[in-house]
Amino acid sequence: MRNEGTNDMKDNFTPDYMFGHFYEITPAFLKSIGVRAVLSDIDNTLAPYEQDEPDERIRAWVRSLSESGIKIALVSNNHAPRVELFNRELGLLAYPDSGKPKKKTLLRAMRELGVSIEETAMLGDQLLTDAWAGKHIGLPALIVPPIKDKTNLFFRFKRWCERPFIRKYAKKNGYEEWMAFWRISFHKEKV
Ligand SMILES: [Mg+2]
Numbered sequence: 001m002r003n004e005g006t007n008d009m010k011d012n013f014t015p016d017y018m019f020g021h022f023y024e025i026t027p028a029f030l031k032s033i034g035v036r037a038v039l040s041d042i043d044n045t046l047a048p049y050e051q052d053e054p055d056e057r058i059r060a061w062v063r064s065l066s067e068s069g070i071k072i073a074l075v076s077n078n079h080a081p082r083v084e085l086f087n088r089e090l091g092l093l094a095y096p097d098s099g100k101p102k103k104k105t106l107l108r109a110m111r112e113l114g115v116s117i118e119e120t121a122m123l124g125d126q127l128l129t130d131a132w133a134g135k136h137i138g139l140p141a142l143i144v145p146p147i148k149d150k151t152n153l154f155f156r157f158k159r160w161c162e163r164p165f166i167r168k169y170a171k172k173n174g175y176e177e178w179m180a181f182w183r184i185s186f187h188k189e190k191v
Pocket residue numbers: 041042043044045124125126
């Protein structure tokens with residue numbers, strides 16, 4: 001039915017799992033949802049735009065996943081100089097100019113990691129690029145609030161577009177304080 005198609009479109013934007021910070025995503029959690037590979041955005045997911053290189057928290061997170069046998073690739077819409085410098089120490093498979101929400105680079109990353117769609121998740125901070133890119137090919141979307149969002153009109157508009165999907169997630173899974181970034185709020189015991 002046509003209507004179901006409409007619903008599927010919406011579902012391509014709603015996060016499957018949300019976290020306050022990337023480093024709260026543990027190997028144990030990933031394994032519990034059957035994930036052994038993560039395709040991760042960089043900007044505002046792992047580090048703010050102006051942070052050129054990974055800090056100890058990022059390195060420790062990458063290490064903990066790797067040591068647990070979980071593969072990681074960086075899939076960024078930013079350009080090669082940014083991605084290569086950020087990845088210099090990490091040495092992960094990394095894809096600049098990935099063209100998210102298009103699926104091409106995600107499929108390539110999974111192919112080169114040697115993993116299937118069924119065992120991979122997409123991590124990012126934007127629903128219209130990261131969540132959509134992953135979800136329309138069947139990857140669960142792990143979403144974090146942006147570390148330090150851009151404040152220009154275009155970005156504010158994009159965040160405004162995300163609100164109904166964050167609200168939908170919060171209604172289903174519970175409201176967390178850091179969701180206030182999207183300017184949604186809930187009464188905890190709303191009847
Ligand atoms: Mg981002």
